[in-house]
Amino acid sequence: MFNKFQHKKFSGSTTMAEVEQAMGSLGGIYLGADSAGATGTAPAAIETKPAAEKVLTVETIAARVRQGKIRKVAVLSGAGLSTAAGIPDFRSPGSGLYSQMEKFKLPFPEAVFSLEYFMEDPKPFYTIAQSMLKQYLPTKAHYFIRLLQDKGILLRNFTQNVDNLEIDAGVKPELLVQAHGTIATSHCASCHAEVDHRLMIEHVKKGEPLMCTKCKNPCKPDIIMFGESLPVQFSQELDTMKQADLVIIIGTSLKVFPFSALIGMAGPTVPRIVVDRVVPDKIADSKEKRDVLMLGDAEDSATKLAAMFGLEKEFNKLLLEREALQKKYAELAKKEK
Numbered sequence: 375m376f377n378k379f380q381h382k383k384f385s386g387s388t389t390m391a392e393v394e395q396a397m398g399s400l401g402g403i404y405l406g407a408d409s410a411g412a413t414g415t416a417p418a419a420i421e422t423k424p425a426a427e428k429v430l431t432v433e434t435i436a437a438r439v440r441q442g443k444i445r446k447v448a449v450l451s452g453a454g455l456s457t458a459a460g461i462p463d464f465r466s467p468g469s470g471l472y473s474q475m476e477k478f479k480l481p482f483p484e485a486v487f488s489l490e491y492f493m494e495d496p497k498p499f500y501t502i503a504q505s506m507l508k509q510y511l512p513t514k515a516h517y518f519i520r521l522l523q524d525k526g527i528l529l530r531n532f533t534q535n536v537d538n539l540e541i542d543a544g545v546k547p548e549l550l551v552q553a554h555g556t557i558a559t560s561h562c563a564s565c566h567a568e569v570d571h572r573l574m575i576e577h578v579k580k581g582e583p584l585m586c587t588k589c590k591n592p593c594k595p596d597i598i599m600f601g602e603s604l605p606v607q608f609s610q611e612l613d614t615m616k617q618a619d620l621v622i623i624i625g626t627s628l629k630v631f632p633f634s635a636l637i638g639m640a641g642p643t644v645p646r647i648v649v650d651r652v653v654p655d656k657i658a659d660s661k662e663k664r665d666v667l668m669l670g671d672a673e674d675s676a677t678k679l680a681a682m683f684g685l686e687k688e689f690n691k692l693l694l695e696r697e698a699l700q701k702k703y704a705e706l707a708k709k710e711k
């Protein structure tokens with residue numbers, strides 16, 4: 375019943391044509407469950423850079439940023455960007471959100487994010503949403519994205535995260551594409567009437583589904599569930615990726631289509647810095663020369679990148695802003711108690 379998720383395999387260098395074809399066949403862009411990732415080896419990137427820059431490293435890329443040769447950075451981010459904020463990762467067994475779902479005896483764990491299941495029984499979602507709707511502090515890595523924006527070199531941040539922490543860190547809405555929606559606003563899941571988000575938060579805290587006053591169906595935060603199409607903004611912004619002269623991929627395993635297809639949309643020689651604890655399969659399999667790995671903690675890597683880009687001072691200023699936000703949240707939490 376719930377196995378309607380779309381699966382589509384893509385190589386590391388997905389072309390727009392491939393994506394458009396796939397999207398056409400989906401009749402709109404839908405959120406897919408984990409695809410198997412890349413298969414086979416993508417063709418090597420055409421090398422057109424001068425000899426001195428042939429060996430691509432984080433250092434040589436950073437030098438190009440410092441020299442003003444890189445001006446349009448696309449950041450693709452996922453759960454790993456927010457783990458330092460304390461937001462549980464959906465996929466980790468034990469600590470992940472799915473493991474909290476055992477008591478509900480779902481047909482399969484992902485059903486909690488299926489629209490069809492939600493319409494029948496919204497209770498499991500309202501339980502899981504309790505940990506999603508808490509007040510979290512944006513991570514240093516979020517402020518690194520803000521730093522790129524402040525320097526005028528952030529082309530776009532495409533994010534799979536629904537936590538809205540990019541906005542909290544000061545990333546402008548027009549530079550942010552929340553591909554899987556956001557928890558910051560809420561609507562009726564059926565008639566799409568807007569609901570007061572504060573009311574939603576109250577209901578989530580109690581674990582009691584908020585029902586629409588108009589059509590009596592359950593309401594939900596505007597996160598994209600399986601079976602729902604992606605925000606229009608996602609398809610509208612796909613072409614923007616073609617302008618990128620650097621792609622930074624942070625904390626996403628690139629397993630969810632169509633988000634995963636974004637990495638192939640920048641030009642074939644555009645360097646890609648991958649910041650993660652493990653190399654995403656799609657990157658490992660594609661073996662493209664333009665991929666540079668920064669393995670490890672996203673917070674450390676963001677701090678290192680800021681320094682390598684020659685923006686340490688500006689970054690430290692932003693971290694002071696983050697501290698101020700942290701104090702503000704602490705005071706609000708006190709008042710609530």
Ligand SMILES: [Zn+2]
Nearest residue numbers: 562565586589
């Ligand atoms: Zn309604």
